[in-house]
Amino acid sequence: MSRLLFQGVPGVADATAGQLTTDHCSLSTVSDADGDTLHEECGVVAIYNHPDAARQTYLALYALQHRGQESAGIATADGQNLANIKGMGLVSEIFTDDVLAKLPGTMAIGHTRYSTTGDSALLNAQPIRVDSTKGLIAIAHNGNLVNLGGLRERLERDGAYFQTTSDSEIIVQLIAHSRKTTLVDAIAESLSQVDGAFSIVMMTRDRIFAARDPRGFRPLSMGRMKNPDGGETIVFSSESCAFDLLRAEFVRDILPGELVMVSQDGVTSRQFASGVEQASCIFEHVYFARPDSRIFGRWVQESRDAMGRQLARESSVPADVIVPVPDSGVTAALGFAEESGVPFRMGLIRNHYVGRTFIEPEQRVRDFGVRLKLNPVRNLLAGKRVVLIDDSIIRGTTSRKIVRMVRGAGAAEVHLRISCPPTISSCFYGIDTPSKQELIAANKSVEEIRRYIEADSLAYLSLDGLLNAARGDLDIGYCTACFTGNYPTKWVDVSEIQPAVAAV
Numbered sequence: 001m002s003r004l005l006f007q008g009v010p011g012v013a014d015a016t017a018g019q020l021t022t023d024h025c026s027l028s029t030v031s032d033a034d035g036d037t038l039h040e041e042c043g044v045v046a047i048y049n050h051p052d053a054a055r056q057t058y059l060a061l062y063a064l065q066h067r068g069q070e071s072a073g074i075a076t077a078d079g080q081n082l083a084n085i086k087g088m089g090l091v092s093e094i095f096t097d098d099v100l101a102k103l104p105g106t107m108a109i110g111h112t113r114y115s116t117t118g119d120s121a122l123l124n125a126q127p128i129r130v131d132s133t134k135g136l137i138a139i140a141h142n143g144n145l146v147n148l149g150g151l152r153e154r155l156e157r158d159g160a161y162f163q164t165t166s167d168s169e170i171i172v173q174l175i176a177h178s179r180k181t182t183l184v185d186a187i188a189e190s191l192s193q194v195d196g197a198f199s200i201v202m203m204t205r206d207r208i209f210a211a212r213d214p215r216g217f218r219p220l221s222m223g224r225m226k227n228p229d230g231g232e233t234i235v236f237s238s239e240s241c242a243f244d245l246l247r248a249e250f251v252r253d254i255l256p257g258e259l260v261m262v263s264q265d266g267v268t269s270r271q272f273a274s275g276v277e278q279a280s281c282i283f284e285h286v287y288f289a290r291p292d293s294r295i296f297g298r299w300v301q302e303s304r305d306a307m308g309r310q311l312a313r314e315s316s317v318p319a320d321v322i323v324p325v326p327d328s329g330v331t332a333a334l335g336f337a338e339e340s341g342v343p344f345r346m347g348l349i350r351n352h353y354v355g356r357t358f359i360e361p362e363q364r365v366r367d368f369g370v371r372l373k374l375n376p377v378r379n380l381l382a383g384k385r386v387v388l389i390d391d392s393i394i395r396g397t398t399s400r401k402i403v404r405m406v407r408g409a410g411a412a413e414v415h416l417r418i419s420c421p422p423t424i425s426s427c428f429y430g431i432d433t434p435s436k437q438e439l440i441a442a443n444k445s446v447e448e449i450r451r452y453i454e455a456d457s458l459a460y461l462s463l464d465g466l467l468n469a470a471r472g473d474l475d476i477g478y479c480t481a482c483f484t485g486n487y488p489t490k491w492v493d494v495s496e497i498q499p500a501v502a503a504v
């Protein structure tokens, strides 16, 4: 049975305690039945000055559930204590009314995570709460650090005791071991010592901090809202879609290399790093972020629409219908259809109730996988020349099943169009990707992939087309390493970034 992990919760001993009513261990995630989808690893949230900070954080995490479905946690602070509860499962499964009631305070941070399975999954769920020489600190982190070699050992030699194997805890231990006299100086110094991707929120008993790495790999935005007491609540979220649920107003993105502090003195900010070229993750615009979010200064919906339009300009084909692979292919397909003048039809229907709740032995789930998730609308497809729009091909197994499914529904031709270039390299910055050997585009030509997936034609969006679509009128520097192999950080030893490859 899955359990909750309690730390510093009034009236509850620190330890794993309590049990969820569902045995998550026996559930299979059929939404990724073939392991053929990329996973975002985390979403983070912070709330400052709200009478029910835990519930606001819960709502925001609910809006960020797409960024990670395996574990979630909320830590709250009331000026004196810092309580933390985390567990395995969906946000709504973990945080019942009873559980939320155990989290008092006007400040909170939250985290939702896609994690690889294993014994350490609950322990490595976040927020991580550490009682350090600088006082109690809780941290929630989206991204992956890449220069860990030696840092952990050095800290352990200096007396650090690590509770987890998560690289996020290294940031807290660096803070604890900093010789700087103020906490904000210690945090700034610590963040400047680590490299890689981090959008983090941190909390002490009376302050909230939010920061992004100098390249700005992952999104993080600040918002504000009026709270029921008439005061102003400051909110941080991985994506702006969470602000809508809270009725908060979007204020701005946290800048790459910026550290923001919120305390009773208000909001203050400093740059802990500068002069580094921006490398925000372009895949956030292709696939991970929600289309109703504004990230890196641009609406995701606008980017995906532009990707679809450009894809139509680059690789249009005579057809009767444009059909998205739902849900993530929908916006690009709308752009493709408008640009090409070919009608858009929902020829594949996604079952939204499949996911964590389908209990089957793993092999049977694999066999059922795509059919459980998607079903063709035969009257829309039979006899038609179909252009399918999807956002990526990872291993190729799912794409082949979908092409077969559409052909099996009577389509006369099936053409597959992908709204980004071929994925040829693994991600080291917080996205769980298969190894290069398992990425079909790293090992086969486009024509070989077309034959493998049994499509009549296959085309990908060009890199320039993708960059233009994700930039619009803005001057944004993007990471495109999974399409080019050109990594924005110094090359790292794969053994140093185990979390990114452990799920292979």
Ligand code: SF4
Pocket (backbone or CB within 6 Å): 217, 280, 281, 282, 283, 284, 426, 427, 428, 429, 430, 431, 479, 480, 481, 482, 483
């Ligand atoms: S390698 Fe790809 S998925 Fe990873 S940060 Fe860069 S663009 Fe994003």
